[in-house]
Amino acid sequence: MVPPSSPIPLVSDDDPAGVDFESPTAPSPVVRAANVTKIYTRGSDPGRLGTLLGRPDAPRVRALENASITISTGEIVGLAGPSGSGKSTLLHLLAGLELPTKGTVTFQETDLETLSTRERTRLRLEHVGIVFQRFHLVESLSARANVALPLVELGVGKRDRRKRATALLERVGLGDRVGHRPGELSGGEQQRVAIARALVTDPTLVIADEPTGELDTETGQRILNEFERIADDRAVVLASHDRPTLAISDRIVRLKDGMIRSDGNK
Numbered sequence: 117m118v119p120p121s122s123p124i125p126l127v128s129d130d131d132p133a134g135v136d137f138e139s140p141t142a143p144s145p146v147v148r149a150a151n152v153t154k155i156y157t158r159g160s161d162p163g164r165l166g167t168l169l170g171r172p173d174a175p176r177v178r179a180l181e182n183a184s185i186t187i188s189t190g191e192i193v194g195l196a197g198p199s200g201s202g203k204s205t206l207l208h209l210l211a212g213l214e215l216p217t218k219g220t221v222t223f224q225e226t227d228l229e230t231l232s233t234r235e236r237t238r239l240r241l242e243h244v245g246i247v248f249q250r251f252h253l254v255e256s257l258s259a260r261a262n263v264a265l266p267l268v269e270l271g272v273g274k275r276d277r278r279k280r281a282t283a284l285l286e287r288v289g290l291g292d293r294v295g296h297r298p299g300e301l302s303g304g305e306q307q308r309v310a311i312a313r314a315l316v317t318d319p320t321l322v323i324a325d326e327p328t329g330e331l332d333t334e335t336g337q338r339i340l341n342e343f344e345r346i347a348d349d350r351a352v353v354l355a356s357h358d359r360p361t362l363a364i365s366d367r368i369v370r371l372k373d374g375m376i377r378s379d380g381n382k
């Protein structure tokens with residue numbers, strides 16, 4: 117399991133003097149998918165064994181096929197492609213929400229397959245911020261309590277949680293909505309609460325599925341500026357159909373029919 121904020125060691129064991137021969141500006145890989153395939157069976161995730169043992173006549177969807185991608189600190193990677201091309205599936209694998217049917221996903225130096233479900237959940241909580249396409253906010257909680265929720269799970273004290281959640285909500289332009297519940301907020305405001313929640317743990321990797329889908333142009337641009345700012349010292353992956361969102365990406369990965377068709381600079 118990756119300890120909190122575990123650094124990527126730049127100094128090798130046979131370098132007792134601790135001299136760093138690598139460029140300090142070399143980007144550190146945060147997450148790497150190697151030859152990943154994801155097959156869904158009958159609308160569920162059967163896992164590796166289930167896929168092998170599942171009924172041969174069960175309908176299967178090959179959502180992703182032999183995809184490889186590396187994402188490093190300081191990078192914004194845009195995932196583009198038509199509806200159903202596998203963008204959300206790839207995001208879920210990179211975030212450790214699901215495991216691939218074949219291939220490996222490595223977070224920093226940890227192969228996610230080697231972790232228990234509980235360890236994988238912990239790693240996500242500590243290191244990954246996720247903005248879901250459908251926000252996944254808790255209806256009974258205020259905007260601030262929703263943003264603070266990951267900090268509750270991490271055991272952060274109430275005062276600190278309130279302070280951090282309020283600061284994040286102010287940063288996404290919702291300083292005057294902290295006490296509102298999701299049902300009292302517009303779709304765009306809910307989306308911004310979801311973005312604030314994804315950032316509150318100061319994650320190493322931020323994953324967002326259509327992060328500006330519900331926003332007007334001006335608010336969308338404000339959120340994109342925020343993603344650009346936070347990408348300075350972390351990795352960001354954004355799946356989108358939206359031109360301005362893809363325009364802030366350093367690299368665009370294009371998917372079609374579950375396969376990566378191109379991965380390069382714009």
Ligand SMILES: Nc1ncnc2c1ncn2[C@@H]1O[C@H](COP(=O)(O)OP(=O)(O)OP(=O)(O)O)[C@@H](O)[C@H]1O
Nearest residue numbers: 156159160177179198199200201202203204205206
């Ligand atoms: N849990 C699931 N069970 C069965 N099939 C699934 C599941 N999740 C995704 N799929 C299928 O996998 C394929 C890829 O879906 P995915 O959601 O990754 O595409 P996408 O590029 O994100 O699409 P969109 O832009 O519409 O969100 C689609 O054919 C989809 O129907």
